Amino acid sequence: SQTIHQWPATLVQPVGSPLSLECTVEGTSNPNLYWYRQAAGRGLQLLFYSVGIGQISSEVPQNLSASRPQDRQFILSSKKLLLSDSGFYLCAWSLGDFGNTIYFGEGSWLTVV
Amino acid sequence: KNEVEQSPQNLTAQEGEFITINCSYSVGISALHWLQQHPGGGIVSLFMLSSGKKKHGRLIATINIQEKHSSLHITASHPRDSAVYICAVSLRSARQLTFGSGTQLTVLP
Numbered sequence: 001s002q003t004i005h006q007w008p009a010t011l012v013q014p015v016g017s018p019l020s021l022e023c024t025v026e027g028t029s030n031p032n033l034y035w036y037r038q039a040a041g042r043g044l045q046l047l048f049y050s051v052g053i054g055q056i057s058s059e060v061p062q063n064l065s066a067s068r069p070q071d072r073q074f075i076l077s078s079k080k081l082l083l084s085d086s087g088f089y090l091c092a093w094s095l096g097d098f099g100n101t102i103y104f105g106e107g108s109w110l111t112v113v
Numbered sequence: 114k115n116e117v118e119q120s121p122q123n124l125t126a127q128e129g130e131f132i133t134i135n136c137s138y139s140v141g142i143s144a145l146h147w148l149q150q151h152p153g154g155g156i157v158s159l160f161m162l163s164s165g166k167k168k169h170g171r172l173i174a175t176i177n178i179q180e181k182h183s184s185l186h187i188t189a190s191h192p193r194d195s196a197v198y199i200c201a202v203s204l205r206s207a208r209q210l211t212f213g214s215g216t217q218l219t220v221l222p
Contacts (some may be wrong), residue, residue: 090154102161
């Protein structure tokens with residue numbers, strides 16, 4: 001069966017420090033991968049999506065970047081965190097576009113202090 | 114105007130009550146998703162619909178493509194159903210989901 005793992009679950013980082021969130025998917029091949037952010041009290045916002053290794057599309061200009069070094073690995077990074085980067089980050093995958101079921105990771109709570 | 118509107122924003126019910134959450138959208142879609150977000154933040158996909166009706170346990174989801182409207186029903190509600198329920202649509206024109214603002218459901222014992 002397919003599973004998705006995301007880590008770390010919680011982290012507190014100082015302003016200006018780097019960030020790396022990792023997401024891996026098991027049990028499927030060539031998934032579409034997504035990074036979402038949910039700011040406090042707000043809805044989900046798509047940050048990045050990837051349809052294949054090395055193929056990243058950015059939906060909003062920001063302080064973050066994403067990479068897909070392997071088929072089932074998706075990494076969200078920042079070189080220097082801002083206070084406004086605080087939020088709940090979710091990785092997700094689907095096969096093909098969103099005409100198929102989407103599966104979410106457990107999420108990562110990021111607090112920038 | 115949001116492309117996806119959910120109502121109500123907040124809903125409190127007594128255990129055992131029948132619950133309905135509504136979702137309306139304004140554009141052509143390829144599919145509609147109902148998601149459940151627990152207090153810890155994790156999100157689970159409940160249903161994906163492109164037409165008709167689906168049922169899973171006490172949950173029922175319906176969609177009316179002509180009216181651009183979907184409903185999520187919970188029968189015999191239970192406190193463990195307390196969560197945020199999110200409607201999301203996949204637009205025909207875009208490779209991403211557009212989310213509603215969510216409905217915070219609290220079921221009291």
